[in-house]
Amino acid sequence: MFLQPTENVSPTVSFLNPCRFKLNSTGGHGRTNLSRVRYSMTEASQKTETLSQPPRVLLRTRGLQKRFGNYEVLRGLDLCVREGSVYGFLGRNGAGKTTTIQILMGIQKSNQGVIDLFGRTAKRPNIAEKRRIGYVSQEQHFYPWMSCRYLGKFVSRFYPTWDQPWFLRLLHTFELPMDRKVINLSQGMKVKLALALALAHRPRILILDEPTSGLDPAARREFLDIVSHQAETEGRTTFFSSHIVEEVARIADHVGIIDRGKLCFQGRPDTLYAGIRGYRPQDPEVWREPARKQALVDRLKAQNLTLLAEEPRQSTLVLEGDSEAWSGVDSHTLTLEDIFLALTTKRIQLA
Amino acid sequence: MMVILRKELREHWLAFLVLTILTGGLFLLILLGYYTNPNGPGVHEAYRAYLGLSSLVSGLVLSHFLVSKEYSGKTQFFLESLPVGRYQVFAAKWFLGLAVLLAIQLGMFALTSAIALSREPIEMKFVGIALARTAAWLLFTHTCFFAYGLLGRYRLFCVFVVFTGLVAIDNASQLRLFEIGPFGLINPNRFAVERDALPLYDLGITAFWSLGALLISLAMMATREGSLASGLAVKMSYREKVFIAGVMVAVIFSISVLESREKPEPYTLVDAMAVTDDKVQVHMAETGLLNNSAPREFLNWLHAELAGVKDFLDMERLPPVFITVRRDLDPDKYELGYLKGKDGLLARVHYDPESWDREAFLAWLLPILLNKATYGRAALERNHWLLDGFAFFWSQGREEDMESTGPLMLRALYGTPEGITRTDLDQWLRFREQRGKSIAGSVAWSGLALLSRQYGADVLQNLLRRKLGQVPPVDARATVQEYRNALPTVFQELSGVGYDDFLSLWDRELRHHQRRMKESLSALPRLQGAVKLVQLSRDSHALEYKLVEALDDDTRIRFNHTRLAYDSNTITPDDVYSEDMNAGRLATWQRLPQGFRRGTLLAWSFTMRSEILKCDIGTGWQRMEVR
Known part of the structure; x- marks a missing residue:
């Protein structure tokens, strides 16, 4: 088994990255702010992974930052796949x-920031590393004059x-006409062609951009069925981005949620479901009287x-807390979409 | 890299083929011109003309297909996602573009040199120098157009800015940007002329600029964030297009308006006599005569004539006329001075009251004055016969018509032994060069005289007002105005007769009068001359000349010759040299004292004074290259 290169990094340095604090965390009791709660969630998740000897890290980003002029797109992104x-x-x-993904x-x-890819740390992948990546971009910009077969060649x-x-078999499986030119393919066919191209060289990791x-x-x-099948049968590492919650919930065993250039969650979906839950107040006046709602929030905060x-x-109410905090609270499980929206839409700031 | 090369070749082979056919066709056309004009420049000069044009076209096409298309089609993102370095992609495209360009252009160069070696006395050394010039120029254009392709949506704007900037710098400074460096390599006065030494200075500058363009390309290509070039390749928004188009139009418009609105200061002649009003001004500098009554009378007459012209053509004003006296000029020769940034027209004349021919001076002055007043519109070639005809009509022929037997009519008939055609009028400058100004002006006069007699003086006056008297706006509207008021259209509108119908009538009249005055015309000599080159050394030739048909021994004949610039076909009167001698001597070959280098372009003619016609007659100008 491989060991992660940053195993002993203190959790206070990077609380969002489960790869960094897997053994020395304490569970996060007593922390009340959002990020700390989420930290404890990922930490808990990491605990589980560590116990079962987690597989090696293929891809990791550390403190990735990207600006377009004054606009900050990425603000210290720490991914771990x-x-x-x-x-x-x-x-x-x-x-x-x-x-x-383009970075x-x-x-x-x-x-700013670096990428760890297949154990090498650099600003960008080199050619040898790119040869081990299968990539499907968001939009397919193939040469329109090439046929499927020639594009593969x-x-x-x-x-x-x-x-x-295998490439030819993939084309056949995906029902792609080999001699049809790219310009005459539908959007769906182009995406399948891109996937066939990405898989045909048997990459170590498949990166799919929406x-x-x-x-x-x-x-x-x-x-999604094809991707899922590939991941299951070939055991291929797959990293795919999406804004459609349903498809992530359908095939992903790990989830990273990015909001305004920063990860707000990274870990297994069940950890997420356990940490963020819904609560229906018994008192309907809570929705009409702010003072009552505030009192309820304060009470929950104490828990x-x-x-x-x-x-x-x-x-x-969508609430966040570690597993022990939920004891005695009549909560219910939320869908991933509810959680995603709660994490990425405008936050409610209450004292 | 080979994969990219193969892909590019497969993708663009048709474009490369079409480019080769197009440039090959252009080359054949230019070659055809070379073969049909045995006295024209050599084949390398023809190749230079081809090179200048085709390298620009090729550069644009190659940069579009190899660079711009990749970015505009966003296929660059696909390429970049593959495990291939940007520099490999760049290198493959850059070298392929250069290879295609060199293959096409050097193929034509090889053909050119093969033709030259078989037909012209050139050496391999010259071929080598021309090859170095060609290769360096191609490298320069290729690197520039490659960078141009990477500029994406702003490329046309950038080219506009760079070109405008270069022209502005060239005009405002002594740098002569278009005569050195890359442009010096294909300079028409140097490319096919400099045969002994490599233009190392220009090659060095060209290499420097090429390297600069290459570095710019590399920098743009290497800039990540989806690369600068890909960002630039995004199509312009409507707002951006309007803005940039607005900027370009505004710059052009501002320059033209500023130039036109800039009122030049009036020129001043110190201690000059002047007859002026607010519409017409004539000034004459100190003549050196004791009695100024004759010059004063001449000035009064000239002022009255010009005022008459102004009224006749319904013009608001005429540019001021300044006359200075030069004793070293021939009495019948007038020189036009250059007044930089000043208003008016400066004429240098040999004024002597005893021999002064004021009508001849007026005939010389009027076309220049009207041309200046109309910002060059009156002298457009298709209208030019009206301008020349009017000068003679006003100064000498208002009272004459085609029935007369005066010198104007005789000259017109002498100048049109085969009648007059539409081609003669449409290519009037060529016609005038072959006949001489006086003969051609008289031919034009005969047309105006016929027009007046046939359709009335009013029609003639209105036609002249429309074509010579209207001062056009100093911007693009002038072109539109000229297009909408083309001579045939205006003629038809005013006379009710088709322009070609009038030309047929004119032709018939001329032939009729030629029969009427057959005897007088047959007494007039028609000069025929010949020249030959005699080799003095490897690169130097002497020019010998003689008359083909004998004339009276005492007849004075002038052999005129001038060197032509490679980029201009115009014969400048101030650069014409003449050998004056009796016709008897010209029965045998005479040699010019100076030698001529190989590659020199020359023009020559024989002229003589005809006392009957009261003007010069001659062979017309012939052009040749010293080979």
Whole structure:
């Protein structure tokens, strides 16, 4: 087994990255602010992973920052993707998902921070590393004059591990006409072609940048099935970004939620479900009288539960706290979408 | 890199083929011009003309297909996602572009040199120098256009700014940017002329600029964040397009308006006599004569004539006229002075009251004055016969018509032994060069005289007012105005007769009068001359000349010759040298004292004074290259 290079880093340095504080954390009791609660959640998750000897880290970013002029797209992003995992990178439009992936692929340059890829730390991947990555971009910009077969031939020259028979089999499986030119392919076909190209050289890690955007529901489901199947049968590490919660919930075993250039959660979905839950106050006056609501919030806060968001239409408060904090509270599980919205939409600031 | 090269070749082979065919076609056209003009410049000069044009076209096409298309189609993102370095992509594209450019252009160069070696006395050394010039120029254009392609949506704007800047610097300084460095390499006065030494200075500057352009390309390519170039490649927004178009139009408009609005200060002649009003001014500098009554009378007459012209053409004002006296000039020769930034027209004349021909001076002055007053519009070639005809009509021929037997009519008939055609009028400058100014002006006069007689003096006056008297705006509207008031259109509008119908009538009239005055015309000599080159050394030739048909021994004949600039076909009167001698001597070959280097462009003619026609007649100008 591989050991993570930053195993002994203190958790106070980087509280969002589970890879960094897996053994020496204390559970986060007594912490009340949002980030600390989430820290404890990831920490708890990490505890579980450590006990079962977690696989090695294939991809990690440390303090990734990117600015376009005065606009800060990434504000110290710390990702960690382990071997064999399917990592759903969730964020709203403009949160910085594509920028992150383009930095990972060396298409853009970060202003600060580094990438650990296959054990090497650098600002951007080198050619040998890129040969071990399969990449599907958000929009497919293939040469329109190339046929599927010729495109494969062209791309194959860049990958020593290219498996031509498998590529042809993938084209066949994906029902892609080999001699049809790219210009005549539908959007869904282009995405499948991109996936075939990304898989044909048997990459160590598959990076997908919102691959299903622009696909109809049927094509989206078909695509996700293919990715999921690949991950299961080949054990291929997959890192994919999306703003569609449903597809992340469907296939990801790890989730990273990015909000305004910074991760607000990273870990297993069940950890997330356990840490962020819904609570329906018994007293309906809470929604009409601010003083009563404030009193309730204060009471919950005393129990180490923090209010993330409120859903008056569903008479629900979205609360965050570690597993012990929920004892005695009549809470219910939220969907990933509810949690995602609670984490990424405007926060409620209450004293 | 080979993968990228193969991809580029497969993607753009058709574009490369079309480019080769197009440039090859252009080359063949230029070659055709070379073969059909045996006295024209050499084939390397033809190649230079081709090179200048085709390298620009090729550069634009290659930069579009190899660079701009990759960014505008966003396929650059696909390339960048592959495990291939940007520098490899850049190098593949850069070298492929250069290879295509060199293959096309050097192929044509090889053909040019093969033709030159078989037809012209050139040496391999010259071929080598021309090859170095060509290769360096191609490298320069390639690197510049590659950087241009990377500029994306701003490329046209940048080219506009750079070119405008270069022109401005060239005008405002003594740097002569277009005569040194890369532009010096394909300078028309040097490319096919300098045969002994490599232009190392220009090659060095060219290499420097090429390196600069290459570094700019590399910097733009290497800038990440989706690369600067890809950012630039995004199509302009509507607002941006309008803004940039607005800036470009505003710059051009401002320059033209500032130039036109800039009122030049009036020129001043110290101690000059002057006859002026607010519309017409004539000034004459100190003549050195004891009695100024004759010059004063001349000035009064000239002022009256010009005022008459102004009224006849319904013009608001005429530019002031300044006359200075130069005793070293021939009495029948007038020189035009250059008044930089000043208002008016300066004429240098040999004024002697005894021999002064004021009508001839007026005939010389009027076209220049009207041309200046109309900002060059009156002298457009298709209108030019009106301008020349009017000068003679006003100064000498208002009372004459085609029935007369005076010198104007005789000259017109002498100048049109085969009648007059539409081509003669449309290519009037060529016609005038072959006939001489006086003969051609008289031919034009005959047309105006016929027009007046046939359709009335009012029609003639209105036609002249529309074409010579209207002062156009000093901007693009002048071109539109000229297009909408083309001579045939205006003629038809005013006379009710088609322009071509009038030309047929004019032609018939001339032929009729030629029969009428056959005897007088047959008495007039028609000069025919010949020249030949005699080799003095490897690169130097002497020019020998003689008359083909004998004339009376005592007849004075002038052999005129001038060197032509490579970028201009114009014969400048001030640069014309003449050898004056009796016709008897010209029965045998005469040699000019000076030698001529190989590659020199020359023009020559024989002229003589005809007392019957009261003007010079001659062979017309012939052009040749010293080979």
